[in-house]
Amino acid sequence: VSETAGRKLRLGFVTPRYGEEVVGGSESVMAEAARALALKGHGVEILTTCARSHVSWDNEYPAGTFVDEGVLIRRFPAVTGGARLVVAHLERRVQRGEQLEPLEEVAWVNGRFRVPKLYIHLLREAAFYDALIFSPYLFWTTVYGTSAAPTKAIVMPCLHDESYARLAVIAATLGSASGLWFLSEPEQALARQIIPGLPEHQDVVGAAVEVPDSYDPDGFRARHKLTKPFVLYAGRREEGKGWGTLLNDFGTVLRTDDPGLDLVTVGSGVPRIPPELAGRVHDLGFLDPEDLPSAFAAASALIQPSANESFSRTTMEAFLARTPVIATVAGEVVAWHLRRSGGGETYVDGHELSVQLRHLVDDWAAAAALGERGRAYVLEHYTWDRVASAMEESLFAFTSTRR
């Protein structure tokens, strides 16, 4: 490592989407990591598609090469279409947890979207890069990209405990990569548990969030006409993120012991709010990124109902705003953060959520202490300065064994 430490590396971050309007934990981590490593003087490229939506994969950004915040962006057009019926059939079988043949798994991955020109670029230019970082695990860019350049590939899987993670093609992808980056120790433990033959080079590098200069909770409440105290949900309004469960549990809270807190939700996706909750759930849609930190600061707590988190940026953003987090116990990673930080509590169901919210309302001093511990935790472990240094150290070790 000593031979390579201090050397300027040529790095490629391969991510399915990139752009200001792109919502997604993995995409955000990749973009910010790329910029943080570019700031350290490395030659960094982002190799991505022209797509903005992870549903349609329409090419909304122009193809070509651009420079953004010190990082070279190479955009390649995404391709969809082909055997849609076959792919839809395979998708349903995967979601049902059925075991597909490896041939079918690959056809399914390739059928959602693909980026032929990116594949050729990686085949031709892999030798140019010291390392190629791929994320997240479930996308064509990672599976096919790793196959094109396995000796340079570090996969940051952002793994969740879900049926997709148990596909043979995913095991082959992670097993064929030369290195793995995990965002948390529970994620690494999950990978080791369900996927045999992982590469030796593994690091828990974590992820980071930008520390806002200031917060404006009062202004946020005034701008959005929020007159009552509230708890916040921030994320995609999708079943995979616990959206439906959250609404059910919040309904239970209101029926059993209403703490007088409304639920404010922000993020992408279509929120379907039951009529009986309409007066107590306020959806603000997709917030301006500059407005989001104040949303965390204005909330009494962040509710994290998702079990499918490999890091949970929203938990960190809430902590930074000194806002405690109340998370489903089913989400191992967030529960792990809460145990380590003392910045929040977990709940099992709507009744336990009700108890936690009642504690929050009845003892504001204790809630404030949770928030303070959360902020200290993020500043100690998850600032970009620290995480970029961990990634850099891992990259020096990775490249020193391949020179």
Place this chain on the structure above:
Amino acid sequence: MKILLIGTAPPPGGQGALALAQRAEELAEAGHEVVTLSPDLRSASDRQARLEGVLLGLSLSYYARRFDALELRLESELPLTRAHERLLVLRALRRWREVTLRIDEPLSSQVSARALIDLGAAVTAVRVPSTAVADALIARGAFDAGRIVVEGPPPLAPPQSLLSAVLAAGRYPPARRALFVLAYERIRHRIALAVKR
């Protein structure tokens, strides 16, 4: 020019598929608008289509009005063995202004030899990976030397790994399974419509 390249594109398809991808890159860099169409659902191609049976001939006819030139990779799975399928392909090829055949290896069976002679009359050029393949084709009498271009082996080649083996083994979809899936999905769609009504 707007050029259509038909053939299995990588990761499956071996060296011939890599050569096809390389050729697509060369043509694009030369300023042409290039579209790759693969019969394998695992290919990193621009388009995918079923090409077995009469579908190859029908596809060639359909695309002839939309592209200026065609490069067709001759693969063992292509429907050229039965006379009626071959006839359909040959008639479709006549609709194209410029047709190039890509042949990775000398074909040995008698039927293939017949197909080659028939195709020889319809194509503008033939691209092969080595002089050995070129010599074999000339010896068959299917093509004269002036129409044969020797490309050399493809420079692109991903390192072998467990993943590359998974991505490239076999061929997907097998025809019968694809037909079953299409039938299944159509029935499912009709049931869903009936329930909705």
